[in-house]
Ligand code: ADP
């Protein structure tokens with residue numbers, strides 16, 4: 001199918017008219033297959049990139065299935081349901097999205113044959129469900145238990161799961177940095193995202209990314225010494241007493257922030273005096289508790305900052321709520337709603353508080369705090385597009401590592417797991433009633449799409465590769481997969497191509513779920529429009545590549561990823 005054919009099917013809004021029975025099913029199956037076809041050639045490390053041109057003329061080059069689905073303008077109702085399934089895979093698991101969609105498309109293609117041969121959709125749906133169940137059992141039985149403390153193993157998993165989504169060298173480098181980050185804080189077979197901070201500083205190369213011990217806090221622009229008067233605040237404090245203020249250190253202007261109404265010079269004088277008094281008392285309060293650093297959730301008046309600097313107190317304003325929370329955890333400080341409430345009992349301790357400049361961005365690093373370990377990954381990226389892809393990769397990688405460390409089980413990649421599962425299904429199919437057997441065999445055949453596609457993208461002969469792969473698995477060689485650079489069928493575990501069992505498991509379930517959903521629908525009819533939903537979808541699409549560069553306020557990670565809400 002040509003690209004134009006595909007886009008015509010996928011953007012077919014006329015499909016929102018009423019259609020039923022076989023016609024509806026045929027149309028839906030084509031839409032599902034078109035979507036899968038679109039993603040197919042991006043699968044695996046040798047997958048090709050796609051260039052997406054937005055209606056606004058923005059061009060995005062990507063190899064990541066989830067990233068593509070996000071940006072495509074898909075209107076066909078069933079296709080949007082498939083996209084939804086895929087994005088759940090992405091959000092919950094962080095990987096395996098392309099696999100899920102491609103497998104779903106193949107399940108639909110084989111289902112079409114079965115329908116032509118007179119099988120009832122319900123029989124196919126039941127058979128697919130049984131097959132998925134059995135497939136996952138076979139996968140789990142054969143999963144390899146790994147030592148979550150072995151960084152080399154973790155690196156292998158991290159690289160396999162994200163390699164091919166983008167520039168190979170960069171992904172490997174970033175995968176290693178993510179392993180370094182996770183290894184730094186990991187305890188007891190668990191990865192606590194609350195101990196990890198991800199930041200980006202615009203400019204610099206992807207290879208400038210670094211893992212920093214401690215918690216990295218952005219300095220809002222006005223906290224920097226650009227505006228800070230003499231004497232400058234200290235750059236580095238050891239054994240720091242930390243205060244957290246969930247308020248501002250400035251005088252609230254009455255009535256909606258308008259200028260204070262002063263009638264005479266005397267009034268002005270009195271107002272200044274009043275301000276001085278309040279500011280002096282705020283500073284005094286901080287000095288009284290021996291604070292070395294104060295993190296303030298709102299703004300700090302320049303005069304207060306000046307006074308604080310004179311006292312040798314570093315003031316950081318507009319600290320995000322979640323960062324205050326992390327600081328609280330890390331230092332043992334409790335935040336107060338107003339600086340007047342501050343007592344020594346509220347303060348916390350940090351080994352070192354240090355200011356750092358990376359590119360044009362200023363950070364405060366808080367580390368060696370008593371009792372809590374924190375680690376930060378500072379990412380760099382020259383352009384918005386790069387930063388966007390880096391963010392996706394790194395986030396996916398964190399999720400995948402969490403899965404693999406917590407479950408401790410991997411399966412061989414490079415088509416090996418699919419070939420193994422297909423073999424198990426063919427064995428299983430012989431014992432079930434004839435009609436369902438056909439569906440289970442169809443499921444097994446559909447799984448071949450993964451190794452076949454990997455072979456195709458690498459320029460190998462897909463038929464030869466599949467025949468060899470099948471015969472190796474038939475002989476019980478469960479780790480046999482495709483070495484894409486040499487074309488051999490070999491033990492891929494030895495080559496370090498392993499994926500978390502959870503990714504594969506979820507991809508198989510998602511694919512089965514999506515395909516059976518399409519098969520069950522026998523009518524597409526216009527329903528009431530859910531405006532809210534639509535608005536939301538538009539917003540999602542809008543989170544395009546421009547976003548990260550615009551976020552020069554330093555909080556690009558704040559945008560709607562589950563890691564951000566994970567506390
Ligand atoms: P997905 O979105 O499904 O994760 P990818 O484009 O990341 O799609 O491709 C994943 C597939 O690529 C998996 O089947 C995985 O085993 C395979 N793969 C990854 N690295 C290698 C490698 N070095 N050699 C062969 N296959 C690989």
Ligand code: MG
Nearest residue numbers: 095096161162
């Ligand atoms: Mg992947």
